[in-house]
Amino acid sequence: xxxxxxxxxxxxxxxxxxxxxxxxxxxxxxxxxxxxxxxxxxxxxxxxxxxxxxxxxxxxxxxxxxxxxxxxxxxxxxxxxxxxxxxxxxxxxxxxxxxxxxxxxxxxxxxxxxxxxxxxxxxxxxxxxxxxxxxxxxxxx
Numbered sequence: 001x002x003x004x005x006x007x008x009x010x011x012x013x014x015x016x017x018x019x020x021x022x023x024x025x026x027x028x029x030x031x032x033x034x035x036x037x038x039x040x041x042x043x044x045x046x047x048x049x050x051x052x053x054x055x056x057x058x059x060x061x062x063x064x065x066x067x068x069x070x071x072x073x074x075x076x077x078x079x080x081x082x083x084x085x086x087x088x089x090x091x092x093x094x095x096x097x098x099x100x101x102x103x104x105x106x107x108x109x110x111x112x113x114x115x116x117x118x119x120x121x122x123x124x125x126x127x128x129x130x131x132x133x134x135x136x137x138x139x140x141x
Contacts, residue, residue, distance in 0.1 A: 023047050023057075024091070024098050024127045031123040040081035041102060041125060046070065048095055077105055086122075098127040 024046040029039035043059035052071060056064045056078065065078045075088045084105035091098045103122025 022095070022129050024054075024095070024129050026125050026127045028126045029102065029123065030125065032121055034124070037123070039102075039125075041085075044080075046089065046091075046098060046127065054089070054091070089127075096129040100125055100127075 026041050026044045029037055029041050031037050044064060045057050046054040047057060049055050049069065053069045054071070055068075056070055058064050058080065064080050065076065068076065068078075070076055070089060072091050073088065075086060078085050078087065085102055086105050087100055087102050089098050089100035101122060101124055
């Protein structure tokens with residue numbers, strides 16, 4: 001008998017989730033050297049809003065970009081975790097995976113503009129469906 005009481009995304013009951021499983025959750029963030037890094041973006045997720053439009057939410061389910069609609073391949077800027085970020089996202093044809101680029105927001109002249117605690121010059125991230133936010137996580141927010 002196992003004493004491990006933690007549930008992975010695959011093990012959690014559907015009743016334990018506040019959002020459907022089709023949310024596309026950021027599961028890995030990498031720097032320009034393709035080294036996995038710790039980032040506040042991990043756990044954020046894209047939610048399909050229909051018509052090729054997505055919304056971005058934080059780990060606890062609150063909207064990140066102030067209700068801004070996100071489209072495949074279009075760059076967007078968000079304020080999250082005390083920093084401004086420039087991101088792009090490309091969704092798979094079946095809307096179950098995504099990948100994109102991230103970096104500190106750059107002003108029009110290429111200088112850092114309100115980057116806060118964003119370390120590094122940017123990199124890439126990966127995301128996939130099947131995550132969602134567990135009720136216990138959302139309740140602790």
